[in-house]
Amino acid sequence: MTRHRISLEEFHRMVEAGVFPEDLRLELVEGELVEMSPIGPKHAFVVRRLTALLAPLVQLGKALLSVQNPLVVGGSELYPDLVLLPPQGDSPHRHPLGQEVLLLVEVAEASLDYDLNVKTPLYAQAGVPEVWVVDLAHRRVHVFRNPRGGGYQERHTLEGGELEILGLKVPVREVLP
Secondary structure, three states: OOOOOOOHHHHHHHHHOOOOOOOOOEEEEOOEEEEOOOOOHHHHHHHHHHHHHHHHHHHOOOOEEEEOOOEEEOOEEEOOOEEEEOOOOOOOOOOOEHHHOOEEEEEEOOOHHHHHHHHHHHHHHOOOOEEEEEEOOOOEEEEEEEEEOOEEEEEEEEOOOEEEEOOEEEEHHHHOO
């Protein structure tokens, strides 16, 4: 089998040319196209809940909230579930870059291994300072902080307690269904 890698620019040209059906959910991961899993009801519920829980940061002018939108990390274009950006960190001319992110959240229903072992290292390489991976199957949140050398120096798994970002405290039990 022969594989052909494509660049971020080629991917964008293909999208603009209408090569892919509009309802096809694709990510570009290090030159390869990866079809994303459909979003299940629990996954959607948690994304809505997190959107509501993080909304005070937007209302206070501390962050912008991006939900299931593209993020450029190196030569990849990924679609994390939630991203907090600095209030001045938005542009109509390009997608946000990993190093511009304040917080990134992935919700994992069927994608836990992919989120932890493929996407999280890419986020670390791109300099995303904090990543939360909400593990629906095991009812816990994996927290990654301090990216260095393609990995995170600080890793925690929470089944209770609180998550904190920009002074906002989010109880773990309120995140999980």
